[in-house]
Amino acid sequence: MLTQGVVVKVYGGFYYIRAGNAVWECVLRGRFRIGQQRVLVGDNVEFTIQNERSGIIENVFPRRTTLLRPRVVNVEQAVIVLAPRDPYPNPLLLDRFLIQAKDAGVRAYINFNKIDLGTEEIQELAATYLKIGYSVLLTSAKEKTGLDELRKILSNGITVLAGPSGVGKSSLLNAVSPGLMLKIGSISGKAGTGRHTTRHVELLSLPEGGFVADTPGFSKLGLPEVDRVELAGLFPEFEPYIYTCQFTGCLHMQEPGCAIKKALEEGGISSLRYNNYLRLLNEVVERERRYLK
Ligand SMILES: Nc1nc2c(ncn2[C@@H]2O[C@H](COP(=O)(O)OP(=O)(O)OP(=O)(O)O)[C@@H](O)[C@H]2O)c(=O)[nH]1
Numbered sequence: 001m002l003t004q005g006v007v008v009k010v011y012g013g014f015y016y017i018r019a020g021n022a023v024w025e026c027v028l029r030g031r032f033r034i035g036q037q038r039v040l041v042g043d044n045v046e047f048t049i050q051n052e053r054s055g056i057i058e059n060v061f062p063r064r065t066t067l068l069r070p071r072v073v074n075v076e077q078a079v080i081v082l083a084p085r086d087p088y089p090n091p092l093l094l095d096r097f098l099i100q101a102k103d104a105g106v107r108a109y110i111n112f113n114k115i116d117l118g119t120e121e122i123q124e125l126a127a128t129y130l131k132i133g134y135s136v137l138l139t140s141a142k143e144k145t146g147l148d149e150l151r152k153i154l155s156n157g158i159t160v161l162a163g164p165s166g167v168g169k170s171s172l173l174n175a176v177s178p179g180l181m182l183k184i185g186s187i188s189g190k191a192g193t194g195r196h197t198t199r200h201v202e203l204l205s206l207p208e209g210g211f212v213a214d215t216p217g218f219s220k221l222g223l224p225e226v227d228r229v230e231l232a233g234l235f236p237e238f239e240p241y242i243y244t245c246q247f248t249g250c251l252h253m254q255e256p257g258c259a260i261k262k263a264l265e266e267g268g269i270s271s272l273r274y275n276n277y278l279r280l281l282n283e284v285v286e287r288e289r290r291y292l293k
């Protein structure tokens with residue numbers, strides 16, 4: 001008999017599968033190991049129960065969404081966590097993540113945590129992203145402030161918490177739901193310690209409803225497989241202008257009659273976002289060149 005479940009963790013060659021309130025330690029049926037298919041956290045699977053603790057994965061259902069980093073599938077929403085400092089926010093990394101989420105069809109929220117350390121560093125950033133339609137959350141896991149909005153988002157469907165190491169992703173989840181008892185980075189250590197505390201993606205179920213993936217921090221993120229003309233479409237605030245540029249295929253650099261450059265000059269598009277767009281465009285063009293070689 002086949003049982004349906006969700007992969008909540010992949011570790012040491014085992015796949016941990018939750019069905020109902022129990023978790024089974026499973027291996028893959030041989031044919032999965034031969035093919036290209038990898039089974040990832042978030043996958044919906046069918047497995048055969050061998051005994052009360054272990055089983056064998058027989059089938060993997062099609063995925064609704066796929067994120068490459070953090071590597072998790074079938075999430076509906078993503079909360080990208082940043083901090084005013086320790087570590088300082090990196091807007092280009094934020095934009096890379098937002099692009100990945102938009103390309104994957106995952107709704108993104110921005111959460112500035114550690115606001116007990118100050119808000120000066122993030123005020124302009126927060127305003128920029130609010131203006132283009134993202135929800136921006138301000139929290140302190142330490143002082144337990146701003147958690148209600150996060151709690152509400154997490155109670156809804158399947159969410160992933162993503163962001164650099166040390167911003168407080170695991171701390172936030174512990175603050176929202178103390179029963180989780182996730183390991184967090186130490187504050188006492190010398191510089192460099194307390195990084196990469198969370199080592200594996202893990203999908204947790206929240207007692208208030210909803211599922212959330214805690215994930216290891218990342219500091220590098222590539223771009224999805226888009227071509228140079230498509231990139232601007234992944235910047236939501238560019239979208240209304242794209243079709244009014246004079247030239248189809250406009251890359252919004254120096255072309256005459258570019259509606260994006262005009263919006264930039266008139267303040268409708270922020271220079272932070274536009275400059276990040278140019279950097280990422282350059283990266284896409286470079287990538288295309290390498291493919292053509
Ligand atoms: N001041 C302050 N410190 C915090 C806050 N939230 C977390 N920290 C501290 O930041 C450090 C990192 O917290 P973690 O929760 O381990 O960070 P993480 O994002 O899960 O890191 P990784 O698992 O490595 O990706 C710990 O020392 C926390 O105590 C906060 O709101 N304010």
Ligand SMILES: [Mg+2]
Pocket residue numbers: 169170171183184197198214215216
């Ligand atoms: Mg963590």
Ligand SMILES: [Zn+2]
Pocket residue numbers: 245246250251252253255257258259260261
């Ligand atoms: Zn243009």
